[in-house]
Amino acid sequence: MKKRINFLGVLLLILSPMQTYSQEMELADIQEIENRLSKLDSIPLNWFDNYLKSYPNSDYLLGMKYYNISFNGSNEEAKKELTNKIRSNIKLNNGTFVNLALGAIETNNNNVSIAIKYYNKSYLLDTNEINKWIRIELYYNYLQGNLHDGKGVDYLLEAIRIDQDFELALIELANHYILDGSYSAAQKILEDSQFDLLDYKKQFLLGNLQLEVNNIEKAKELFQKSISIYENSDSYIGLGYINQFYESDYVNAKIHYQKAIDVDPADPVSYKRLGVLELDLNNYSSADSLLSKAIEMDNDPDTYRELIHVNILKGNYDKAENLNNNYTHLFGMDHYSDFWEILILLLNERDKVKAQELLNDFYMNYSNKEREWLKNQLNEWGVNIE
Secondary structure (H helix, E strand, O other): OOOOOOHHHHHHHHOOOOOOHHHHOOHHHHHHHHHHHHOOOOOOHHHHHHHHHHOOOOHHHHHHHHHHHHHHOOHHHHHHHHHHHHHHOHHHHHOHHHHHHHHHHHHHOOOHHHHHHHHHHHHHHOOOOOOHHHHHHHHHHHHOOOOOOOOOHHHHHHHHHHOOOOHHHHHHHHHHHHHOOOHHHHHHHHHHOOOOOOHHHHHHHHHHHHHHOOOHHHHHHHHHHHHHHOOOHHHHHHHHHHHHHOOOOHHHHHHHHHHHHHHOOOOHHHHHHHHHHHHHOOOHHHHHHHHHHHHHHOOOHHHHHHHHHHHHHOOOHHHHHHHHHHHHHHHOOOHHHHHHHHHHHHHOOOOHHHHHHHHHHHHHHOOHHHHHHHHHHHHHOOOOOO
């Protein structure tokens, strides 16, 4: 049996010189809290309060209490309470877990820049590498484009070094490897790890892995198994994707995408996938509505491009132009945005001279690959410039 190196083992090894929570609390109590938090199980907040009666200045207890509160929506109250705690004991200002909590509170208040400052401070204060949670938060912010330190997946690896059974980090690492095309590395993580509450996620990722290597029937089987464990939007989207792109079964694709929305109405990918399906079926009004809904939830560049496409097909050139301007503002100019600008000018017959100038700029600024792509796109749209 593989030896378990958990959070407590790390604490025992490295915290002896410090007056920290490992000396304030029973180790069994810390382990119980950590195990539940690590597996994403719910934990009653009065657990923390009961412990805090005995250990009122524990960085770990206060930090993890308010870190969890931050996900329940009571952020302003939580911020006020935690700030008062810090004022009454200034040493808490240098606690890695307290700063983690402050970062999470600001994240959920949509104050990203302030949150990043707290997260970075938490990470720098964690000189003994005991806080796995700050590493998962930094990884998510890296994915969202809020961090540009180049570490990325290293944060996950550090979290797993702290707790090799940290399910959330292992799942994210496997997903990273799948997206990176490192299928054998992803499969090894998923097969070697013993997941509990996230087993449905493991089955989904195994299904996604099979989909990437075109083992379609096995992928369907694993998506269905994931849903049988716990109904989740990811697996319904996976089934819908197979229906749509591998089986041309648009009826069941629509059913599965709609089930994904029903299961998790806050998942923008469900709306995007159903919107793209409606686009393929020439249901432009439905596609416009669904893709607009997805954009409201997440500024995804691919969704923006699909929405621009729909509005050009509908003849809504002004809206398409505004969307393209928003796209450029959010993601910068690229060959997609330049193409849409040229196409809108041509189809709208508003300024062919400017379109020609932009076309000339395109040929100067992009490679042969992008130039060929542009020719093909213009041909598909049935437009040309002399």
